[in-house]
Structure formats: structure tokens, C-alpha cells
Amino acid sequence: MGYYDNINGEDRSRSKKRSGRAGYFFSGLIGVIIGALLVWLLMPSMVDRLPNSSGAIGTGNNTTQQVTTEVTTDVTGAVEKVAGAVVGITNIQETTQDFWSQAEPTTQEAGSGSGVIYKKEGDTAYIVTNNHVVEGAKQLEVTLADGSKTEAKLIGSDVWTDLAVISISSKKVDTVATFGNSEVLKQGETVIAIGNPLGLNFSGSVTTGVVSGKNRTVPVDLNGDAEPDWQAEVLQTDAAINPGNSGGALVNLAGDVIGINSMKIAESTVEGLGFAIPINTAIPVINELQKSGKVERPSMGVSLIDLTNVPAFHQARTLKLPAEITEGVVISSVVNNSSAEKAGLEQYDVIVEIDGQKVDNSIELRKHLYNEKKVGDKMKVKAYRGGEIIEKVLTLTNSPTS
Numbered sequence: 517m518g519y520y521d522n523i524n525g526e527d528r529s530r531s532k533k534r535s536g537r538a539g540y541f542f543s544g545l546i547g548v549i550i551g552a553l554l555v556w557l558l559m560p561s562m563v564d565r566l567p568n569s570s571g572a573i574g575t576g577n578n579t580t581q582q583v584t585t586e587v588t589t590d591v592t593g594a595v596e597k598v599a600g601a602v603v604g605i606t607n608i609q610e611t612t613q614d615f616w617s618q619a620e621p622t623t624q625e626a627g628s629g630s631g632v633i634y635k636k637e638g639d640t641a642y643i644v645t646n647n648h649v650v651e652g653a654k655q656l657e658v659t660l661a662d663g664s665k666t667e668a669k670l671i672g673s674d675v676w677t678d679l680a681v682i683s684i685s686s687k688k689v690d691t692v693a694t695f696g697n698s699e700v701l702k703q704g705e706t707v708i709a710i711g712n713p714l715g716l717n718f719s720g721s722v723t724t725g726v727v728s729g730k731n732r733t734v735p736v737d738l739n740g741d742a743e744p745d746w747q748a749e750v751l752q753t754d755a756a757i758n759p760g761n762s763g764g765a766l767v768n769l770a771g772d773v774i775g776i777n778s779m780k781i782a783e784s785t786v787e788g789l790g791f792a793i794p795i796n797t798a799i800p801v802i803n804e805l806q807k808s809g810k811v812e813r814p815s816m817g818v819s820l821i822d823l824t825n826v827p828a829f830h831q832a833r834t835l836k837l838p839a840e841i842t843e844g845v846v847i848s849s850v851v852n853n854s855s856a857e858k859a860g861l862e863q864y865d866v867i868v869e870i871d872g873q874k875v876d877n878s879i880e881l882r883k884h885l886y887n888e889k890k891v892g893d894k895m896k897v898k899a900y901r902g903g904e905i906i907e908k909v910l911t912l913t914n915s916p917t918s
Contacts, residue, residue, distance in 0.1 A: 590706075590769040591706070591708060591722075591724060591769065593769075593771065594708055594767055594768070594769050594770065594771035595708060595710065595722055595771075596771075597694075597771030598691070598693050598694075598710065598765060598767050598771045598772075598773065599661060599691075599710055599720055599722070600661045600690060600691030601632055601633040601634070601661075601691040601692055601693035601765070602630060602631070602632055602633075602661065602693075602710045602711060602720065602764055602765050603630065603631050603632075603633060603643060603658050603659060603660055603661065604628060604629075604630060604631075604658065604659035604712045604716045604719050605628060605629050605630065605631045605643075605645055605649055605650065605656060605657070605658055605659075605668070605682070605763060606625055606627075606628045606656070606657040606658075606659070606716070607625070607626045607627045607628065607629070607649060607650060607651075607652070607653045607656065608623050608624065608625055608626065608653060608654055608655040608656070608657060609623065609624065609626040609652055609653060609654050610622070610623050610654045611623065611624055623654055623655060626652065626653070627649070628649075628712065628715050628716055628760055629645060629646060629648075629649030629650075629711075629712070629760060629761075629762045629763045629764075630645065630649075630710075630711035630712050630760065630761055630762060630763040630764030630765075630777070631643040631644060631645035631649070631658065631682065631763045631764070632644050632645070632693050632763070632764065632765045632773060632776065633689055633691065633692050633693060634692065634693050634695065634773070634802070635692065635806075636686045636689055636692050637686075638686070639685060639686055639687070640683050640684075640685070640686055641683065641684050641685070641686040641689040641692075642671070642681060642682075642683050642806055643658065643668070643681065643682050643683070643684065644679065644680070644681055644763070644776060644798065644802050645679075645680050645681075645682065645762075645763030645776075646678050646679065646680060646762045646763040646776070646778055647673040647674060647675050647677075647678045647679060647680045648678060648762065649680065649762055649763045650670055650673060650680045650682060651673070653670065655667070656668040656669070656670060656682055658682070658684050659716055659719065660688055660689070661691070661719075661720060662688070664688055666684050666685060666688070667684070668682045668683065668684045669682060669683050669684075670682050671683055671805060671806055671809055672804075672805035672806070672808070672809035672810050672811075673805065674801055674805060674810070674811045675738055676738070676746055676811070676813070676886065677748075677793065677797070677798070677801050677811075678736075678748065678778050678779075678793065679776065679793065679798055679801050679802065679805065680763075680805065681802060681805040681806050693765060693767075693772075693773045694771070694772050694773065695772065695773050695795050695799060696767075696768055696770065696772030696773060696774040696795060697772075697774070697795075697796065698751065698774045698775060698794035698795045698796045698797075699794075699796055701727050701730060701751070701768070701774060702727065703726075703727055703728070703729065703730060704726050704727065705726060705727045705768065705769075706724060706725075706726055706768070706769055707724070707725060707726065707727055707753055707755055707766055707767065707768060707774065707775075708722060708723070708724050708755065708766070708767050708768075708769075709722070709723045709724075709725070709753070709755040709756065709757055709761060709764065709765070709766050709777055709790070709792075710722055710764055710765045710767065711757075711760065711761035711762070711763070711764025711765070711777060712760045712761065712764070713756070713757075713758035713759065713760045713761050714758060714759060714760050715760050718760070721761075723755045723756040723757075724755055725753050725754040725755030725756070725788070725790075726753065726754060726755075727751060727752070727753055728752040728753055728754050728788075728789075729751070729752035730751060730752075730794075731749065732749070732750050732751070732752045732791070733747040733748065733749055733750070734747065734748050734750055734779065734791060735747055735748075735879075736748045736779075743825070744879065745878070745879070745882075746879060746882060747879050747883065748778070748779075748791075748793070749793075749794065749797060750778065750779075750791040750792060750793060750794070751766070751774075751775045751791065751792045751793075751794050752789065752790070752791055753766065753775075753790050753791070753792060754788035754789070754790065755790060756788075756790065757777050757779075757790030757791070757792075761777045761790075762777055762778060762779070763776060763777065763778075764776075764777045765777070766792040773795055774792075774794070774795050775792030775793060775794055775795055775798075776792055776793045776795065776798055777790070777791075777792045778791055778792055778793050779791045812891055812914050813885075813886050813891075813914065814885055814886070814889045814890055814891045814892075814893060814895075814912035814913070814914065815854070815855070815885075815912060815913055815914060816854065816855055816856045816861075816885070816895075816910055816912065817850065817851040817853075817854020817855050817856045817857065817913065818847045818848075818849065818850050818851065818854070818856045818861065819847070819848045819849040820845050820846065820847065820848065820878040820881065821845070821846045821848045821878070822845060822846070822877045822878055823837075823841075823842070823843055823844040823845065823846055823866060823877075824842070824843065824877070826846060834864065835864055835866055835900070836900075836902050836903035837866060837900055837903065838900075838903060841866070841868065841900060843868075843876040843877065844866045844867055844868040844875065844876065844899075844900070845866070845867045845868075845875060845877060845878050845881050846864065846865075846866050846867075847861060847862070847863055847864065847865045847866075847867065847899075848863065848864075849863055850862065850863055854913065855910045855911055855912055855913045856910060858910075858911070859897070859908040859909060859910040859911070860908050861897065861899070861908055861910070862901065864901070865899040865900070865901050865906070866899055866900040866901075867881065867897055867898070867899045868898055868899060868900065869897070869898035869899075870884050870885075870895060870896065870897055870898075871884070871888075871895060871896050872896070885912075889912055890912075891912055891913060891914045892911065892912065893911075893912050894909055894910065894911055894912075895909070895910045895912055896908075896909055897909070897910060
């Protein structure tokens with residue numbers, strides 16, 4: 517083979533390579549064009565399936581599809597059963613006028629709380645609430661669940677249990693609450709608080725929690741002297757209870773009222789600590805208030821001071837107590853013609869024992885008196901007078917003092 521033959525062979529080889537590369541190029545180009553065409557044709561249907569697409573979900577138009585799912589739980593069922601019986605209560609008081617003012621006294625809203633309709637009888641519906649919600653009211657106004665307002669009448673109240681009963685016309689009352697049994701509650705059981713926290717703007721608010729504790733006792737100052745006068749027996753819950761919830765319902769998952777919301781420890785360092793009066797404690801008081809407008813309790817007819825609040829000087833010099841006596845209850849005054857006076861008790865007697873039970877303070881004395889005794893019962897009292905032990909027997913009356 518000569519020189520020219522070699523050249524011609526190389527030229528033919530190069531030509532075949534060039535034609536092969538051109539074929540690959542045109543084939544690729546045609547593939548790209550076909551792919552782009554397919555994407556363009558399929559794009560409208562794909563847009564509907566892309567996340568964050570402005571197209572409709574599962575449709576070809578520009579509207580968003582909405583799914584309606586009605587969720588029903590034990591909580592919603594309980595709320596639906598009882599919420600209509602929880603009302604708002606507005607305390608309207610008379611404003612005090614300056615001595616020199618010639619203007620007529622006016623009334624204004626002094627506060628608000630909640631209440632529970634528990635009975636409907638003829639033309640009257642009865643509502644239980646807290647004593648402190650209605651205390652000092654010139655007028656009472658009830659706001660029903662539908663927003664309508666009606667005038668209310670105070671039937672009776674009891675400062676010791678912080679309970680009160682009021683009445684309204686039953687004309688617009690459709691729902692009446694059912695009382696449950698607070699004795700069968702279990703610690704950790706779900707409970708629901710319904711009321712009007714922070715006023716009627718948040719009427720019918722619902723919060724949930726659990727029974728944090730049963731048979732709790734909380735010291736209560738009843739006369740504003742910053743000293744506890746009573747130990748209230750309460751249920752503890754972590755369901756949010758705020759000002760305005762007072763008097764509202766604490767219910768179980770069956771929708772039964774098992775407590776009347778009463779108080780809340782409101783400190784910046786305390787959260788989730790609310791209290792309610794157990795319904796088993798409240799029912800006898802409610803019934804008595806509805807029947808007679810007051811709770812009749814036995815009384816000794818004395819005023820009391822805890823011995824621990826008496827300075828050591830007066831314990832030794834005025835009361836002449838033995839050094840080993842450090843706890844008891846001092847009689848600061850005796851009501852004329854009372855059971856204490858008739859039994860021979862005197863001012864500065866120091867009570868240390870009642871009916872054979874040691875008494876350390878006035879709360880223990882009142883709990884024994886109010887929980888264990890009735891009007892007309894006899895009660896044995898052991899006390900120190902001038903350093904000597906005396907024993908007296910009282911016949912209890914229903915006078916308003918201890």
C-alpha cells in the first residue's frame with residue numbers, strides 16, 4: 517500500500533468519527549425536545565400535586581379544598597352537658613359618697629364571678645356560687661350562657677364554707693347541672709373547670725387538669741386581720757382557676773359537678789394550684805341555705821385568740837400559765853347571756869381541752885364545734901384560770917359568735 521492509500525484511509529476514518537458524533541448530537545437534541553414537550557403537556561396535572569402549589573388540592577381550579585371533621589371526646593361531651601348551667605354573676609354595690617356631697621348614692625359593678633344552676637322548681641331556678649362573689653351586693657345580675665341578663669335574688673350565704681345560693685326566674689333556663697360524688701374521685705382523674713376568668717369577656721371558659729389532691733386543708737382569713745380563722749377542706753386541681761372562676765363548676769368526665777371552684781393561690785412562684793369545695797361538703801350547706809337562708813351552727817358565745825399570739829410576758833403575768841403550757845385558746849371576751857357565760861367561763865380563761873380532746877388553736881376548736889356538735893348539745897371544756905385547771909359544761913346555742 518502506498519503513501520496516498522494511507523492518507524485516504526485516515527481521511528475515511530476521520531469522516532466516520534465526525535458523522536458518528538453528529539448523529540449522537542442530533543439524537544440527543546431530539547430527545548431533549550421530546551422530553552420538554554412531554555413536560556409541557558403534563559405540567560397542568562402535576563401542578564395540582566406539588567407541595568406549596570398555588571393550585572387547588574386535588575382539583576383543577578384555584579379554590580382550596582376544606583375537610584370537615586367533627587371531633588368528639590369525653591371532655592367535649594362533659595362540657596356540652598353542663599356548660600349551659602354555668603352562669604356569670606355581677607356584684608353591683610352602692611358607691612359611698614363624701615359626707616359633704618349632696619349627690620344621690622349611685623351603684624356600680626364591684627366585681628364578677630361564676631355560678632352553677634343546680635335546681636329548677638316552677639318559676640324559680642337556684643344557683644350556687646361563692647359567698648365572696650355576692651358579699652356586700654346591693655344588686656345581683658346573672659348572665660346566662662346565651663348572653664341574656666336577668667336580676668337575681670340572694671337567698672342566703674355562709675362565710676365559713678364560702679358558699680351562697682341565689683335565685684332567678686326559670687323562664688330562660690334550659691340546662692340544670694347534675695351533682696356528682698366527690699368521695700369517689702381518684703387522684704390523677706381528669707377534671708374540667710368552667711367559669712368566667714377575668715370577667716364576663718371570657719365567659720364559659722373551659723380548662724382541664726387532674727385531681728392533684730383530695731382532703732386538702734387551706735387556711736382562710738375571714739375577717740381581714742391577716743390571721744387564719746378557719747381551715748377550709750378543699751379539692752386541689754391543676755386546672756387553671758383564676759379570678760372570676762370563683763363559684764363556677766369543677767366537673768368530671770361524666771359532666772357531673774364534683775366541686776365548686778373557690779380560691780386560687782396567686783403568687784408569682786406558684787402555678788397550677790387551684791382549689792374547689794368538694795360537692796359532698798357543699799350539698800348540705802346548699803340545702804340549708806335554700807331552705808332557711810342561713811346555716812345554723814352551735815356557738816359558745818366567746819371571742820378567741822390563739823395562745824401562740826399572746827406575748828410571753830402576758831402568758832406568765834396576766835394569764836399566770838405554767839411554763840409547760842404553750843398552746844391553747846384564750847377567751848378574749850364573753851357575750852352576755854351566752855352559753856359560755858351561763859356555764860361560768862370568763863375572760864382570759866385558756867381552753868386546752870374540749871370533750872377530752874386536746875385543743876391547740878382556735879381553728880381546731882371551731883372544727884370540733886362546727887363538725888361534731890349541734891345546737892342544744894352539751895360540751896365539756898377544760899381550761900386554765902389563774903394558773904389552775906377548771907372544768908365547765910356548756911349547753912350550745914346558735915348565737916353568731918364562736
